[in-house]
Amino acid sequence: MCPKYKLEEKVPRCMYCGAVIGLATGRPDRKFCSPECKNAFHNANRKITTSHYHDRIYRMLENNYSILKHLLAMGVTSIDRRTLRELHFNHEYSTSYSKLGHRHHYTCFEIHYDITPTRAINIENILDSQPE
Numbered sequence: 001m002c003p004k005y006k007l008e009e010k011v012p013r014c015m016y017c018g019a020v021i022g023l024a025t026g027r028p029d030r031k032f033c034s035p036e037c038k039n040a041f042h043n044a045n046r047k048i049t050t051s052h053y054h055d056r057i058y059r060m061l062e063n064n065y066s067i068l069k070h071l072l073a074m075g076v077t078s079i080d081r082r083t084l085r086e087l088h089f090n091h092e093y094s095t096s097y098s099k100l101g102h103r104h105h106y107t108c109f110e111i112h113y114d115i116t117p118t119r120a121i122n123i124e125n126i127l128d129s130q131p132e
């Protein structure tokens with residue numbers, strides 16, 4: 001290989017703006033031309049990661065919510081967890097959790113339920129049970 005080409009290959013470029021990083025300043029393993037580019041790169045990456053992460057959680061919650069809502073529409077207030085799993089319910093995603101005595105109490109928006117080792121019980125839409 002042409003030695004000049006090899007040398008060109010090794011010119012370090014900023015990971016954000018692509019500018020050639022000056023070799024005279026800074027550490028030899030620098031990845032960015034400036035602190036501004038370094039921050040911009042990390043901020044851009046963080047935004048993407050956060051939004052993917054949020055989208056995933058929203059999807060899981062919406063999915064759980066629609067399953068619970070369907071169950072309530074059918075008059076089901078107690079169901080075994082295996083069936084729930086088969087419906088693709090994932091109880092690791094909830095909008096709140098509290099331990100009330102021996103009860104593991106969860107909410108998915110306005111729908112509340114308790115999780116026992118084998119069942120989801122006391123499924124209830126608190127807006128429906130409110131006195132008129």
Ligand SMILES: [Zn+2]
Nearest residue numbers: 014017033037
């Ligand atoms: Zn740069």
